Amino acid sequence: MLAGRRIAVATALLWAALVATGCGLGPGADVGAVRLTVTHEFGAVPVLEREAEAKESATVMRVLESEADITTRYGGGFVQSIEGTSGGERGGRSYDWFFFVDGVESSVGAAEYSLRGGERIWWDYRDWVATSHVPAVVGSFPAPMSDGYRGQRHPVALVCDGGGSACGLARARLEAAGVVLAKGLPEGAIRVLVGPWVRLRSDPAAALVEAGPAESGIYADFEPGAGGVRLHGLDPTAADARAFSPGTGLVAATRHFEAPPTWLVTGATPAAVRAAAASLSEAKLRDHYAVAVEGSKVTPLPIGAG
Amino acid sequence: MRSAFAYVPRPGPLQSASPAAAVAYLGSLLVVAFLCSSPLVLAAAAGALAMAGVLAGAGRAVRLALRIGLGLALLVAAVNSLVVDRGATVLARLGDWPLLGRVDVTLEALIAGLSIGLLAFATILAGAVYSACVDPDRVLRALRPIAGRSALTATLASRLFPVAVADGERLRDASRLRGPGAAPVSRAALARRLLAGSLDRAVDVAATLELRGYGLGAPRARQIRRPSRYDRRFYAVAATVLAAAVGAKLVGAGGFDAYPTVSIDLGAATLTLSTLVLLAGLAPLRRAPSRRRAGPGPPLAELRGPAAAPPLEASGV
Numbered sequence: 001m002l003a004g005r006r007i008a009v010a011t012a013l014l015w016a017a018l019v020a021t022g023c024g025l026g027p028g029a030d031v032g033a034v035r036l037t038v039t040h041e042f043g044a045v046p047v048l049e050r051e052a053e054a055k056e057s058a059t060v061m062r063v064l065e066s067e068a069d070i071t072t073r074y075g076g077g078f079v080q081s082i083e084g085t086s087g088g089e090r091g092g093r094s095y096d097w098f099f100f101v102d103g104v105e106s107s108v109g110a111a112e113y114s115l116r117g118g119e120r121i122w123w124d125y126r127d128w129v130a131t132s133h134v135p136a137v138v139g140s141f142p143a144p145m146s147d148g149y150r151g152q153r154h155p156v157a158l159v160c161d162g163g164g165s166a167c168g169l170a171r172a173r174l175e176a177a178g179v180v181l182a183k184g185l186p187e188g189a190i191r192v193l194v195g196p197w198v199r200l201r202s203d204p205a206a207a208l209v210e211a212g213p214a215e216s217g218i219y220a221d222f223e224p225g226a227g228g229v230r231l232h233g234l235d236p237t238a239a240d241a242r243a244f245s246p247g248t249g250l251v252a253a254t255r256h257f258e259a260p261p262t263w264l265v266t267g268a269t270p271a272a273v274r275a276a277a278a279s280l281s282e283a284k285l286r287d288h289y290a291v292a293v294e295g296s297k298v299t300p301l302p303i304g305a306g
Numbered sequence: 307m308r309s310a311f312a313y314v315p316r317p318g319p320l321q322s323a324s325p326a327a328a329v330a331y332l333g334s335l336l337v338v339a340f341l342c343s344s345p346l347v348l349a350a351a352a353g354a355l356a357m358a359g360v361l362a363g364a365g366r367a368v369r370l371a372l373r374i375g376l377g378l379a380l381l382v383a384a385v386n387s388l389v390v391d392r393g394a395t396v397l398a399r400l401g402d403w404p405l406l407g408r409v410d411v412t413l414e415a416l417i418a419g420l421s422i423g424l425l426a427f428a429t430i431l432a433g434a435v436y437s438a439c440v441d442p443d444r445v446l447r448a449l450r451p452i453a454g455r456s457a458l459t460a461t462l463a464s465r466l467f468p469v470a471v472a473d474g475e476r477l478r479d480a481s482r483l484r485g486p487g488a489a490p491v492s493r494a495a496l497a498r499r500l501l502a503g504s505l506d507r508a509v510d511v512a513a514t515l516e517l518r519g520y521g522l523g524a525p526r527a528r529q530i531r532r533p534s535r536y537d538r539r540f541y542a543v544a545a546t547v548l549a550a551a552v553g554a555k556l557v558g559a560g561g562f563d564a565y566p567t568v569s570i571d572l573g574a575a576t577l578t579l580s581t582l583v584l585l586a587g588l589a590p591l592r593r594a595p596s597r598r599r600a601g602p603g604p605p606l607a608e609l610r611g612p613a614a615a616p617p618l619e620a621s622g623v
Binding site for chain 1: 390391392393394396397398399400401407408410414418563564565566567
């Protein structure tokens with residue numbers, strides 16, 4: 001009798017402790033909406049766009065499973081197909097599904113990525129011949145600058161390095177998108193570098209562009225030519241596909257190791273930097289890895305995807 | 307007391323069959339369990355193995371295997387549901403744990419764990435039925451032409467291990483019998499004495515083997531053993547079960563995916579395979595002795611034989 005009472009008390013205490021530490025039955029309460037985007041070919045072919053309510057136990061995988069028809073591999077940790085499109089060889093090139101949350105590549109699998117509400121999840125089916133590692137993209141703008149990433153808010157620092165009037169334009173665009181800019185350069189800040197390429201290229205994160213997509217995840221390069229450097233667009237195999245005019249700017253994002261993302265708003269000339277800064281809007285960047293901007297014309301990078 | 311898994315000679319078909327036929331039969335059921343991950347096929351294989359064991363008279367071994375296997379299956383399911391938080395259907399949120407991180411118990415992880423546990427359960431059952439129904443000496447004899455030294459080593463090990471266990475028990479008894487005032491004997495001291503005794507015994511065994519000419523490698527008379535009349539039955543059942551499993555695998559039957567949501571193939575091919583595998587458990591069934599139908603048969607007195615006591619009428623009762 002006494003033993004039974006002790007067990008009942010112990011069970012009640014354990015239950016109370018579990019409830020107090022946020023445990024419970026079922027998937028839990030709603031924590032907010034998340035945006036789910038599914039595309040093919042570096043964002044060129046839209047497949048699915050959904051707004052889903054995330055629960056306390058939501059992960060990237062659970063949200064995807066609830067909104068799309070998927071199959072998995074390796075014990076449910078790896079997405080094999082979405083809406084019938086499977087990873088594998090196609091035309092001698094390797095294709096697979098990759099995902100970004102708030103414009104940042106995840107270091108953990110989709111099943112382990114917990115959501116807190118408000119995230120922008122982007123699944124893209126792409127050729128990974130050139131690289132399987134694209135650390136950051138611009139297609140979820142204003143994320144990660146608006147609300148941070150991986151559940152942590154980061155200050156956002158606008159770094160002008162010879163950007164001139166393009167800096168003011170970039171500041172106005174970012175603030176219009178709801179980004180709160182920090183004063184100075186706080187530690188752990190997401191940096192937005194604005195300036196001509198000859199000035200930015202000395203930055204360790206920006207310098208990754210010259211190492212190619214395998215290092216930077218950016219399918220573009222600046223090559224010396226007559227009258228200075230010129231922006232070149234690369235195709236999905238990292239081959240040179242197009243030389244842009246000197247007035248073409250670049251908006252791209254990358255990461256130097258595990259540091260917060262660095263956005264590049266740059267070009268060969270002041271006009272190119274201004275064009276790039278003017279394109280800092282959700283409408284122009286949405287679902288693109290990076291863009292080349294010439295006047296009001298936006299060319300998604302890599303060239304020829306889709 | 308004898309272990310429930312120890313071999314007991316019985317007149318059943320499984321015990322009478324040659325070791326190769328018995329191993330082929332039990333092995334085929336286990337191979338099916340490993341080939342098809344569907345819980346339905348796994349349950350059928352486990353059911354068939356349990357049925358085979360009971361029909362072969364190894365009910366005690368089956369019951370013990372059921373206890374061990376079910377416990378293990380539940381343990382695997384519980385551990386899997388704690389360490390794997392994949393799966394779309396969250397049953398419980400257990401918060402953040404040290405080392406494990408966030409723990410969500412999902413229906414899919416639970417079922418995946420049960421499926422792994424069921425496979426372990428079937429393996430334990432197969433081992434139990436094999437151990438209780440297949441004569442280890444006949445297995446070793448069958449292995450001798452293929453790997454003589456290994457067969458001899460295995461035979462010696464299978465004989466000497468129980469002897470070592472009994473030696474250990476005797477040593478413990480002896481130490482207890484010294485009385486309550488005696489200094490306790492440590493486990494290390496017991497183990498040392500046991501090891502020394504085992505080495506002595508090993509030297510004796512080696513000398514005996516040498517005297518019997520095992521070291522000469524002389525050819526021995528070949529033992530010709532007539533195949534059992536049950537061999538064909540077990541080989542046929544094993545071949546049928548294996549062919550059905552491979553066929554089902556080729557047509558994509560018997561599939562099971564736990565993640566992201568549980569999907570168990572319940573198609574006709576899977577159901578047929580499961581039924582066939584379950585029915586294979588009846589193979590050790592003994593045919594009922596046939597009854598004489600023609601005529602009334604010999605009088606009872608004849609059956610009693612000439613040495614029997616006189617009938618009751620003759621004794622005047």
